[in-house]
Amino acid sequence: MAAKLIYFSIYCLNWRFVGLAFHGKLCGLVMPDFETKKLPLLTSTPCLKHLRRYLGKITLKEKYLPLAMLCQKELTQYFNQKLSQFSVPLVLIGTPFQRSVWQILLNIPYGQTLTYKALAQQLGKPKAPRAVAQACRANPLPIFIPCHRVIGKQGLTGYRSGLKWKQYLLDLEGAYW
Secondary structure, eight states: OOEEEEEEEEEETTTTEEEEEEEEEEEEEOOOTTTTOOEEEEEHHHHHHHHHHHHSSSSEEOOOOHHHHHHHHHHHHHTOOOOSSOOBBBOOSOHHHHHHHHHOOOOTTTTTOOOOOOOOHHHTOOOOOHHHHHHHHHHTTTTSSSSGGBBBBOOOOTTOOHHHHHHHHHHHHHHOO
């Protein structure tokens, strides 16, 4: 049987995001291109590919949920620098290792950064900074799970939604990178 995901649009500033919900909780966020503000085709996004890997066959249904209003409200507050911690209910879909990385990401304070190496050390896996980077890249909930707060030892490094997004989010938070 196919997993049923609900999708909905979220409008913040001049951007349109798409939220994905599973059992009433946010499980994915698709971000637009930073410069063109265009959204990729939902069915071919890395976010949906990731969710398919763990949920198997997926059916998508567009539907308005109260969750959509909460996501839009909190993202708007975040982008207006009036919110530093989200209360949107999340469901983390991934491997146990990915989920352990994402749990640590949820604890990085607003406006602060952590290196991949330091995150690997917090996990008790000091030789796994590349695996940590891969878990960050697989994060289906950018912004909500703040993988943008993880940087390389030399500074800014990759971000699934693009380095311009990462730089924008870190600058928005006043983070040193």
